[in-house]
Amino acid sequence: MQFFGVPFTVFGDDSLQYLNTILGKRAFIVTDKNIIKLGLADLVTTELKKANIECTIFDGVEPDPSIETVVKAAGIAKEFKPDWVIGLGGGSSMDTAKSALVCYAAGIGPLDLAPSEFYNLRATAKLMCIPTTSGTGSEATWAIVLTDVAGQRKVSFGSYETMPDIAILDPRMVMSMPPQITGDTGMDALCHAIDGYVDTWRTQFTDGPGLVAIKLTFENLKKAYDNGKDEDARKAMMCAASMAGTCFGNGMAGLSHSTGHAIGGLFHTPHGRAVGLFLPYTMEYQINGSDETASRYAEIARFCNISRDGDDKKCARALVDAVRKLAKSVGQPLSVKETGIKREDYMKSMPDLMDRSVNELMTSTVTRVPESEDLVKLFTYAYDGKSIDY
């Protein structure tokens, strides 16, 4: 038995107007101070007020939100008693909103969520996500990623009840994204789609969104990075990120994420930058040892017109080259060294990097599962920017 879920998705010009048609009494908006400063929260509350929905805002979300932040947000929700919880922002705000809903509606702690339990969260409140990056795809997944600050590690979990009911992709939300964030979050979307297309939890349902998301990203990310006012590119990337979320969210992410999470947890490298950095190395690792995955990468390369000539491995390697070329063109580091992390600190952290990545589910949802030795080599090669040759 497998599941496939997507939120009701409203996208395109003026899609925020959908808010003035929803039914409800009180909306609890979870966001960060930057979104407030940009005036994006006002766009949301203006529409909600037209639907006679009272709003309150929690703007205390930080990048890589902590469990403590969720507890604070949930505390405010318990006082306000909303019937809508809205995550407005990047993945941090959306994941905080999901987790706050769980705490508020189920009366449990953030980490007590058991995916096999049914909490009937909707009896208390519905969930909506409005992304302001393109992106984490959190608006289209049930996944929640928080940070255990003391343990310096990411904690991933969720349940099908934390899949948003509604996702709104209004391009006004992303037009002011600066180039660096455009590049970082765009690479996150690419990782989701490529990893999701090849992971061992994939299904026929996840293939379509994954392929289209990859093609849209290759065609539009650089355009959006070079010119933030390119509306078509921004809209395409919003769709790409959401579809990539649908792909991996109904399957699983892969090695790019387990390695990227490890480095993000220890060195605070922004998520998209970290996973995007590791993507080509983890792809090379799969190509070298898994004909099945090489064949899937080749399908992507052919679908995206990156390479049609040659056998599967040739086309797969062409895809890796295309990923590196895209990453470089949107200001991404191609090696860990380029991020500024000192070699000594990195090598000293190797046991911790290993511990975090081997204990991520995503390390095992690939066809060539690395043992510790291979992971150490992968982390080391990625430091120096050396292509994987084993």
Next chain:
Amino acid sequence: MAVFGTLEWVTAFMDAINASKPYEDAAKTWEGDFYFIIEVGGAVKEQGYQYVDLWHGKCRKVDVVTEATKDKYKPEFVLAASIATWRKVAEKKVDPIQAIVTRQLKLTGNMGKVMRAVKAAQELVNCVTQVKTEYPE
């Protein structure tokens, strides 16, 4: 060959765990005990409880209790499934985490703690595969 759900089976499981270096390495910091519950259905006429106490890479104790004596232990984690699902997990036809997410395997207990020990969970399944098992029909 031991019948799944019997004391003979869970004892063989304990032996497999304690002989496994990969499990020992992966679970060296794990502290937590389990009930693995076999739900009523098919050939299973009474709910069965297999108690397994895992501590720092080893299995300290196992037991089998019944519905009438289930209060003998208060484990930190409870995993319940039908015999068919247990068999799929044991034969690696379904990933245990995927089975939890799709509610085929019902977990009570701190999911966050389990998700930080994915490698240990995988090695535990590997230990299951080493036990020659007969399933009730």
